[in-house]
Amino acid sequence: MNKSILFGALTVAGLAAGAAAAGTLDDVKARGKLNCGVTTGLVGFAAPDANGKWNGFDVSLCRAVAAAVLGDENAVEFVPTTGKTRFTALASGEIDMLARNTTWTFSRDVDLKFTFVGVNYYDGQGFLVPKDLGVSSAKDLDGATVCIQTGTTTELNLSDYFRVNNISYEPVPIETNAEGQQQFLAGACDVYTTDASGLAATRATFENPDDYVLLPEIISKEPLGPLVRHGDDEWGDVVRWTLYALVSAEELGVTSANLSEMTAGTNNPEINRLLGTEGTLGDMLGLDAGWAKAAIAVGGNYGEIFAKNIGEETPIGLARGLNAQWTEGGLLYSPPFR
Amino acid sequence: MSTLTDPQKESFRLSMLLYDSRYRSATIQVVALIGFIILVGWLIYNTSQNLAALGKGIDFGYLVEPAGYDINQRLLEYSSRDTHFRAAIIGLLNTLVVALLGCITATVLGVVIGVLRLSNNWLVSRIMAVYVETFRNIPVLLWIVLAMAIMIETLPSPKAFRGDNATASMMLNDSVAITNRGVYVPEPLFSRGLGDIHLFGNSSIRFDISLDLIAILIVLAASIWAVNRVKHRADKIQDSTGDRPATWYLQLGLIVVPVGILLAILGFHFGYPELKGFNFKGGTHFRNSLIALWLALSLYTAAFIAEIVRAGIMAISKGQTEAAEALGLRSGKIMSLVVLPQALRVIIPPLISNYLNLTKNSSLAIAVGYMDITGTLGGITMNQTGRELESILLMMLVYLSISLSISAVMNWYNESVKLEER
Ligand SMILES: N[C@@H](CCC(=O)N[C@@H](CS)C(=O)NCC(=O)O)C(=O)O
Numbered sequence: 153m154n155k156s157i158l159f160g161a162l163t164v165a166g167l168a169a170g171a172a173a174a175g176t177l178d179d180v181k182a183r184g185k186l187n188c189g190v191t192t193g194l195v196g197f198a199a200p201d202a203n204g205k206w207n208g209f210d211v212s213l214c215r216a217v218a219a220a221v222l223g224d225e226n227a228v229e230f231v232p233t234t235g236k237t238r239f240t241a242l243a244s245g246e247i248d249m250l251a252r253n254t255t256w257t258f259s260r261d262v263d264l265k266f267t268f269v270g271v272n273y274y275d276g277q278g279f280l281v282p283k284d285l286g287v288s289s290a291k292d293l294d295g296a297t298v299c300i301q302t303g304t305t306t307e308l309n310l311s312d313y314f315r316v317n318n319i320s321y322e323p324v325p326i327e328t329n330a331e332g333q334q335q336f337l338a339g340a341c342d343v344y345t346t347d348a349s350g351l352a353a354t355r356a357t358f359e360n361p362d363d364y365v366l367l368p369e370i371i372s373k374e375p376l377g378p379l380v381r382h383g384d385d386e387w388g389d390v391v392r393w394t395l396y397a398l399v400s401a402e403e404l405g406v407t408s409a410n411l412s413e414m415t416a417g418t419n420n421p422e423i424n425r426l427l428g429t430e431g432t433l434g435d436m437l438g439l440d441a442g443w444a445k446a447a448i449a450v451g452g453n454y455g456e457i458f459a460k461n462i463g464e465e466t467p468i469g470l471a472r473g474l475n476a477q478w479t480e481g482g483l484l485y486s487p488p489f490r
Numbered sequence: 491m492s493t494l495t496d497p498q499k500e501s502f503r504l505s506m507l508l509y510d511s512r513y514r515s516a517t518i519q520v521v522a523l524i525g526f527i528i529l530v531g532w533l534i535y536n537t538s539q540n541l542a543a544l545g546k547g548i549d550f551g552y553l554v555e556p557a558g559y560d561i562n563q564r565l566l567e568y569s570s571r572d573t574h575f576r577a578a579i580i581g582l583l584n585t586l587v588v589a590l591l592g593c594i595t596a597t598v599l600g601v602v603i604g605v606l607r608l609s610n611n612w613l614v615s616r617i618m619a620v621y622v623e624t625f626r627n628i629p630v631l632l633w634i635v636l637a638m639a640i641m642i643e644t645l646p647s648p649k650a651f652r653g654d655n656a657t658a659s660m661m662l663n664d665s666v667a668i669t670n671r672g673v674y675v676p677e678p679l680f681s682r683g684l685g686d687i688h689l690f691g692n693s694s695i696r697f698d699i700s701l702d703l704i705a706i707l708i709v710l711a712a713s714i715w716a717v718n719r720v721k722h723r724a725d726k727i728q729d730s731t732g733d734r735p736a737t738w739y740l741q742l743g744l745i746v747v748p749v750g751i752l753l754a755i756l757g758f759h760f761g762y763p764e765l766k767g768f769n770f771k772g773g774t775h776f777r778n779s780l781i782a783l784w785l786a787l788s789l790y791t792a793a794f795i796a797e798i799v800r801a802g803i804m805a806i807s808k809g810q811t812e813a814a815e816a817l818g819l820r821s822g823k824i825m826s827l828v829v830l831p832q833a834l835r836v837i838i839p840p841l842i843s844n845y846l847n848l849t850k851n852s853s854l855a856i857a858v859g860y861m862d863i864t865g866t867l868g869g870i871t872m873n874q875t876g877r878e879l880e881s882i883l884l885m886m887l888v889y890l891s892i893s894l895s896i897s898a899v900m901n902w903y904n905e906s907v908k909l910e911e912r
Contacts, residue, residue, distance in 0.1 A: 236873050243544070264876040265544060285649075285768075296768040297671060302859075303873035308558045311570040322671075322769065323560045325859040325870075334639075339647030340670045340778065342768045382545075 176248050176380070176387035177221065177438055185227050188214035189247035192232040192328045196353040196462045197253055206230045209461040210251040213272060213378055213395060216447035217249065220394045220439055225450040234327050236303035239264055242381060249391050251378040253347055255305045265382040269392035272377050272454075274474040274483050276370035277309050278348035280355060283363050285342060290369040294319040299332045299341035301325075306346050309372040329354060347374050349462065349470060356467040390437055397444035399486040400426055401453035403477050408452035415445055426489045433489060444489075454484065541879070550884075552875045553578070554694070559870050561861045563777055566697050574871045576694040581866030582888060588783050588862065589849040589892070595788035596848060597841075600795025605825065607800050618796070625793035631854050633790055638782035638858040645670040645778075651765050660763075667763050667770050672777040674763035674770045681757030702756055709748050716744045779860035783852065791848045798840045802833035834907045842900040846893050853889070863888055 180186050190198035190210055198208040206214075206228075215225040231247050242250045243264070253275075254260075256268040279290050287293060290313070300307045302325045314321050324341045326332045333354055336344040344351065348370060355361045378395060380388050401407070404423050406414055415427050424430035428441035437443065451457045458475065462468045476482025507517045541547060557577040560570050565583045568576060607618035625633070646658035647670050660667045667674040684701035720737050728734040763773030806829050814824040855862040856869060863885060872881035 236869065239873070239876065240878065259876075265546070294767065295771070302865075302870050307560075307870065308874065311558060311560045314560075315570060321560075323562050324671075325562075325861065325865065327856070327859075335642060338642045338670060339649055340642045 176384050177390055180221055180248055180387075184222060185229050186214065186218040186221065186249070187229045187231055187247045188217070189231045189233045189238055189241050189250040189252055190214065191252050192234055192330065194253065194329050194350055194353050195357050196466065196468045197350070198230070198251070200230075207461070209273070209457060210253065210378075212451045212457045212461065213251045213398075214249070215450045216398060217391055217394045219446040219450045220397075220443040221390060223440065223446055225446075234303070235301045236327065238303075239266070242266065242379065245381075248387070249378055249380050253350055253376050254379060255347075255374045256377055256379075257305060260379075266379045267382055267385075267388045268375075268377050268379045269388050270377050270395045271375040271483075272395060273349060273375075275347045275349045275374040275376050277306055277345060277372040277374060278351050278370055279367040280336070280344045280351040280364055281342065281367060282339075283365055287367065290367045290371065291317060291319065293321060293343060295321065296342040297322040297324055297340070298343045298345055299324045299326055299335050300345055301329065301332060302327065304346070305372065305374065310345055313371045333357070347376065349376075349468075352470055353462065353468050356469070361467070386438065390439065393437060394444070394447050396486040397426060397447050397489075398454040398457065399477075399484050400489055401444075401448045402455040402484075403479065403486060406448060406453055408449065408456060411445065411448055415442075422489055537879070546876075548880060549877070550880055552871075552877050552880070555875075557871065558874065561866060563780065563861055573694045574867070574875070577871060578863060578867040578884070579695065581861055581863035584860065584866075585849075585852055585855075585862040585864075585888075586892070588780060588787070588852050588855065588860065591784050592787040592791065592848045592852065593845050595784065596791035596795055596844070599788060599792035601799050603792060603796035604799025605803070607796060608803060622793045622796050625790050626797075630786060630790040630851050631857060633786035634783055634854055634857050637786045638778065641778045641782055642670050647671065648765060648769055651770075665760070665762050667765070667773075669770070670778060671769070672775055672779075672781060674773040674775050676760035676762050677772070677774040679759055679761045681759060683756055705752060705756070706749060709752050710745075713745045713748050717741045720744065777860070779855070779858040782858050783855050783860050787848050787851055790851075791844055794844050794847075795841065798837050798844070799833070802835075802837035803829055805836045806832050831907070835904075838900065838904045838907065842897055842904075845896050845900065849892055849896065850889060 188211075190206065190208075193199045194208070196208055198206060198210045200206050211230065214228050214230065218228045219225040231241060233241050233247075233250070233252055238250055238252055238254065239260070241247050243266075250266075251272075253273075254268075255275075256271065260266055261268060279293070281287050287296075293314075298310065298321050300310055300323055307323070307325070310321075310323070324335060326335060329346075329350065332344055332346075335341050337358070344354070346354075348366065351366055355364050355366075358364060378391055380391055400422075404420065404426065406423060406426070411427075414423055415429060417429050418424060421430060425433055427445045428434050428443065432441070434441040434443045440446075451460065455472075455477075458470075458472065459465060462470045464471055472480070472482060474483045476484065478485040507513050538548075553575040554573050556571050557574045558570050559577070561568055561577060561580050563584055564580045565587065566576075566580060568580050603618050603621060607615050607622065609615045609618075645668060648667075650656060650658040651660065651667065651669070658669075665676050680702050684705060686698035686700050688696065688698055690696040720740050724735055724737050761772045763770040763775075765771075810828055810832065811824055814828045819827065852862060853864040853868075856864055859865070861869075867881055867888075868885045872878055875881075
């Protein structure tokens with residue numbers, strides 16, 4: 153670990169990861185705390201509330217992992233990262249996992265060497281404009297000034313989309329969502345573009361959300377999910393199956409309301425295996441038998457977490473869409489707990 | 491040979507390396523050197539080990555891949571299909587632009603403020619003191635962010651210029667638009683221009699040279715040569731007759747008339763910015779990020795330069811001023827003819843380090859999204875390719891080269907203004 157301090161000083165962070173690559177699960181247990189990388193603040197996905205307690209869709213996943221591994225949903229150190237700093241933070245071992253609206257791409261997986269353990273939100277890139285701009289399609293945006301976060305897939309998609317459609321634009325690069333919001337509201341850019349979910353979440357915090365519209369075009373696939381470093385499959389498995397535990401729980405009808413009742417035993421063996429009353433799944437992961445139960449107990453199953461943080465009842469108001477269970481016509485599909 | 495070394499060998503003991511002052515400093519240097527080499531070796535070894543563990547070798551091949559991102563301020567033509575290398579060059583030029591603009595503005599401001607701070611007018615000198623203390627005691631990053639925030643929040647957006655009940659309007663006869671996206675000013679255009687020369691074909695270092703610009707520079711050079719001839723002749727006449735003929739109208743004419751004629755031939759005119767669609771089109775666009783960075787860096791560095799100028803002036807003995815007064819020079823002339831030229835010797839060395847500071851501080855551009863080399867190579871490129879080590883090494887090399895070049899030029903200038911001892 154001394155090595156990584158030295159390299160940090162040289163601003164060549166991320167190179168000492170070799171030291172931290174193996175045994176993340178043991179590290180987390182020994183530390184008694186999970187270091188989870190999140191956004192710098194995107195209400196609904198990850199943002200601290202008035203008391204400084206982090207809340208949101210991505211935050212819930214961090215808490216579920218902490219509960220599964222350490223039995224304590226509050227044993228999490230939330231590390232805010234920008235689009236640019238997130239990968240260095242993960243590679244250098246500063247964080248154990250990243251849950252930050254991060255798109256699973258080939259090069260991030262293969263070249264940057266991160267393992268995306270799954271997808272917790274199927275998304276796509278959209279455009280947010282003020283209503284009085286009088287624009288109804290992204291194709292009408294010729295010559296517009298567009299705010300984009302740097303270090304994201306967003307800026308690459310944007311450049312391709314405008315070039316392919318033969319229209320021009322003026323990019324305004326920004327570091328964080330908060331900066332983008334400031335520039336957009338002040339009219340320093342005409343358009344704000346990022347993942348559609350992020351736009352909905354950002355718009356929900358505006359004073360007059362109704363003065364802004366999302367354009368119909370979704371110009372990319374953005375499968376957002378949690379990721380860990382390559383080369384530590386045990387730890388990858390822990391995060392992956394915690395996510396699937398939440399997804400399976402919804403599919404199997406396990407909710408925070410009936411969790412303790414179900415733990416008493418059901419006649420569905422998969423539920424029993426998931427909740428640890430049958431078989432040794434927890435043991436195989438190197439966790440307690442009640443790991444998944446602890447994870448679900450934090451904020452309920454996937455559907456409950458969705459509904460509470462970003463669902464249609466919230467100001468963000470996202471429909472399940474692609475993120476419904478496969479049985480409901482969505483893409484959520486957990487491999488079996490067996 | 492043996493006769494020479496033998497007696498020394500006898501008297502030499504190992505402990506003398508430490509206790510004998512003849513050897514001690516050499517010992518310390520050797521030990522320090524070995525330590526340093528071990529440290530560097532360890533760093534290199536550790537880096538390569540860790541890179542290998544990550545499965546990432548050092549490889550600069552990414553520089554020739556398409557960058558895939560757009561850059562708003564580009565002095566050379568660039569599209570997202572160009573390479574990362576070209577993106578780095580665009581960024582480098584942006585760094586140089588803001589550094590150059592910043593150094594010039596900071597110097598002008600710094601000299602004025604430094605001189606005024608010595609003014610006999612109590613109010614003026616106090617105001618200048620307040621200026622210096624405020625600017626140099628607050629981190630420049632805050633000034634940059636503040637300048638940007640003020641521009642974005644207080645200036646009208648292009649939307650405000652539109653429609654019948656526009657709340658904002660252009661200035662100076664509709665030729666300048668000040669918006670929160672930057673300032674648009676008229677741009678020089680040539681209707682019968684000579685075109686450009688394209689250099690380096692389609693490669694990443696391709697660029698165009700404007701023939702119009704070259705023509706103008708040639709004519710200007712010729713004019714300046716002619717003006718020098720005129721001055722020379724005037725000197726001669728003054729030497730022989732004691733009277734200097736008035737030549738200012740001739741000099742002015744020699745400069746203005748040929749260039750004027752050339753501009754007329756080339757069809758020189760201004761292109762005015764005009765609100766079209768979402769933004770102003772035409773004219774030259776100084777983006778808010780450039781202005782914020784330029785202003786903040788200049789105002790901040792000017793405070794330091796003002797102090798250097800003040801110190802330089804105070805280093806010139808009062809006798810010089812008094813002697814000049816005795817000769818009947820007015821105070822403005824005393825400053826510009828007697829004091830400042832001598833003060834320059836004291837001023838220039840610390841001035842160099844301020845220029846270097848300004849250039850290095852320009853990497854704070856990232857805070858306002860100005861796409862300098864830290865924003866392109868050290869920002870988006872590094873981030874999208876994950877080539878941290880390579881990008882950082884290249885950036886260090888770039889900043890080192892810029893700094894050494896500035897030092898070289900300024901040292902050369904320093905040589906030329908140095909007091910020649912006779
Ligand atoms: N999914 C894209 C974009 C991710 C991104 O930057 N999203 C924004 C808006 S949805 C965000 O999370 N911002 C929060 C912050 O600035 O910290 C990627 O992975 O590159």
